[in-house]
Structure formats: structure tokens, C-alpha cells
Amino acid sequence: MRIGILTGGGDCPGLNAVIRGAVRAAEVTYDSTVVGFRNAWRGVMDNDFELLDVDRCRGILPLGGTILGTSRDQPFAFEDGLKKVRKAYDRHGLDAIIGVGGEGSMSVLARLHENGFPIVGVPKTIDNDISLTEMTFGFQTAVQICTDAIDRLHTTAESHHRVLVVEVMGRHVGHIATWSGIAGGAAITLVPEEPFDIGEVCERIVHRHRKGRFATIIVVAEGALPQPGTMELPEPEMDKYGHQILGGIGSILAREIQGRTGIESRMTALGHIQRGGSPVAFDRVLGTRFGVAAVEAALDGAWGQMVALQQGHIVRVPISDAVGQLKMVDADLLRLNTMFQPRIPGDEYPGIPADRLERVED
Numbered sequence: 001m002r003i004g005i006l007t008g009g010g011d012c013p014g015l016n017a018v019i020r021g022a023v024r025a026a027e028v029t030y031d032s033t034v035v036g037f038r039n040a041w042r043g044v045m046d047n048d049f050e051l052l053d054v055d056r057c058r059g060i061l062p063l064g065g066t067i068l069g070t071s072r073d074q075p076f077a078f079e080d081g082l083k084k085v086r087k088a089y090d091r092h093g094l095d096a097i098i099g100v101g102g103e104g105s106m107s108v109l110a111r112l113h114e115n116g117f118p119i120v121g122v123p124k125t126i127d128n129d130i131s132l133t134e135m136t137f138g139f140q141t142a143v144q145i146c147t148d149a150i151d152r153l154h155t156t157a158e159s160h161h162r163v164l165v166v167e168v169m170g171r172h173v174g175h176i177a178t179w180s181g182i183a184g185g186a187a188i189t190l191v192p193e194e195p196f197d198i199g200e201v202c203e204r205i206v207h208r209h210r211k212g213r214f215a216t217i218i219v220v221a222e223g224a225l226p227q228p229g230t231m232e233l234p235e236p237e238m239d240k241y242g243h244q245i246l247g248g249i250g251s252i253l254a255r256e257i258q259g260r261t262g263i264e265s266r267m268t269a270l271g272h273i274q275r276g277g278s279p280v281a282f283d284r285v286l287g288t289r290f291g292v293a294a295v296e297a298a299l300d301g302a303w304g305q306m307v308a309l310q311q312g313h314i315v316r317v318p319i320s321d322a323v324g325q326l327k328m329v330d331a332d333l334l335r336l337n338t339m340f341q342p343r344i345p346g347d348e349y350p351g352i353p354a355d356r357l358e359r360v361e362d
């Protein structure tokens, strides 16, 4: 079998593990050939490719990024895009294409499948927001990077008695913020799932500092939003693909908190550091499993399917079922954010008696 592979959307630690896993499975186990297209669909449309073999993939497992390069270009944005994809299939004698990407890339794959192409999807994103898979590779690496940063920020925040706002990625959902907030012991975590009230955030900070605490770490997802009418945010700029360029809520928050509370506040935006560098072991393993499973799906003719992690097992789900709705943070985890935040008078926590709440009041 001849299999095309490409990586699309933002890069992500673990992409090279997918490529290596797919190539090793194809070449060594299933006597198949893998054609790698550079920079996602741009490479398919421009015939920019390389043949991938076990030798080419030696040493790439611990490498961040993707050896194939990536882009947000896709065939439906071009009048002759589909024609060019068809030409690539014929020219390379392809039997399948494995597309590795985020929710946007999966939507493109679903449409290509509808157009008759033999497609298999592999979900990727540090944001961990793709439905029907419990985890995407890259996420654990991003969480570890954020947690390490928060650990460091604790000591400087405490020395200076400051509020430190840490802005992390998470365009539509707060998986990275929630996990790293819990792991790093943040006092307050703000996520897109639950618009925040700046007045209440400041009240919690003041209350905490009044009771002898000397520093506060706040983790905020880049896509977190204030409750309507509570705080002005500037309109974000757009990139050339129509995505909002996020990043900035951290500095706005730090300014607002300092202005309202009088407590010195600073901000650190972790930005693309979260996406760079070597994947942690979990992401290498998940990437490898996904790469192998994608080749096996192609060999089985499981077109239009996406490989996914469910209850520790690799399964296949229709790509069309995985797109359209993002995977939000579990209510169980969001509850921890609320439980661990500095308390203010009037807080209620379902299931916890009021006298106990008073005893553990932060």
C-alpha cells in the first residue's frame, strides 16, 4: 500500500512520534510505503514531498515540531484545490492519506472523505479539545511546561508579595489552564468555559492577602473571557486564516488587578514555549500508538475514521462525529478550581456543610 501523510494546523510535541510510528509500522510490519507531504495540504497541492523510511525517521522521536513542516492551508480554500489533491493521489499512486491535525484539519478531512478520498485522521493539539478522544498528544507536554513555569513563578511572587498572572494557551477550552493550575497550585484559574467576574476575582485576592497570604498565582487561559459588561477587552486581530490572534488577557488582567486592589501585579505569557521542544514520555507513546493505529486503519480500509484514545485503548471513530463540537473540561476538574480558590464570605459549595467551610476558609 502507498500511504500519504501530512501534519496540519499548529505544531505540537509528539507529531514526529506519529510520523515515525506510522513509517515503522508501514515499512517494517506491513511492507508499505509512506510519502510525506510538506507543510500540510500546501505540499499536496504543490507536489512538495519526500519518501519517508525508517532511516529518515531515526532520532526524531524526542524532537519537537514536525519534520514535515505544517501550515493552516487547506484545499477547500482554493478553487482548484480538490483537483490538485486528486492529481497528487494519481501521481503518487496513493491508496490512502493520513492527516494529522486539530479540529479544523479534521473538518477538512471529513469533507475530503465526503468527496470520495480514502482518508484516516489522527487528532493532535496541545489544547486537548478534540471530541471523542480522551487525550491528544502534546497536551501533557504543554501541561508540564506550564507547571514548571508556575513552580518558578511561585518563588519570585512570594519574594515580592505580588500577584502573578500566568497566561497559557487554550483558545476555546481551559484544559491546559485547569491541569497546570491544579498541578502548580494556582490560587485562581480562569477558563473560557466559565466567564469570570473581575470584581469577584479581586475580592478573592484581597481576602487572601488580608489573611496573611503574601502572593497569589492566577492561571488564565488565553481564551478566557470576562462576564459580559464587567470588563472591556480590545477586539483581537485576525490572522490570514480568519483565526483570532489571542494572547493579551494576562496583561489586561494584571493591570486591572493592580488598579483595583493596589497589590503589585505582574504577568507572564508562556505563549509558544508551550508548543516547543521535546515531548514528554506520555506524548511519545500516544503519538506512536496513533501513528501505528492510523496505518492499520488504512490497511483495513477504515476510511473517514479518526484514531482516538478511549479508556486507555486506541479505537476508531468517524471523523465527522469528532468535529463540530469541542471537548470541554470535565465538570469534575472545574469543580476543583472552584473548591481551591480563596474563599470570600457568601461562598457556597454544594455538598459541603457551612461550618466545615468556615473551618477550612482560605
Ligand SMILES: Nc1ncnc2c1ncn2[C@@H]1O[C@H](COP(=O)(O)OP(=O)(O)OP(=O)(O)O)[C@@H](O)[C@H]1O
Residues within 6 Å of the ligand: 008, 009, 010, 011, 072, 073, 074, 076, 101, 102, 103, 104, 105, 106, 107, 108, 111, 124, 125, 126, 127, 241
Ligand atoms: N469545515 C471546514 N472546512 C474547510 N476548512 C476548514 C474547516 N474548518 C477549518 N478549516 C480550515 O482548516 C485549516 C486548519 O484548521 P486550523 O488552522 O484551525 O488548524 P487545526 O488543524 O485545527 O489545528 P490547531 O489545533 O492548531 O487549531 C484552516 O485553514 C481552517 O480555516
Ligand SMILES: O=P(O)(O)OC[C@H]1O[C@](O)(CO)[C@@H](O)[C@@H]1O
Residues within 6 Å of the ligand: 009, 010, 011, 102, 125, 126, 127, 169, 170, 171, 222, 246, 275
Ligand atoms: O501558532 P498560532 O497560529 O499563533 O496559533 C496559536 C493557537 O494554536 C494553538 O496552540 C493550538 O494549536 C492554540 O492554543 C493557540 O491559540
Ligand SMILES: [Mg+2]
Residues within 6 Å of the ligand: 009, 102, 103, 104, 105
Ligand atoms: Mg483549530
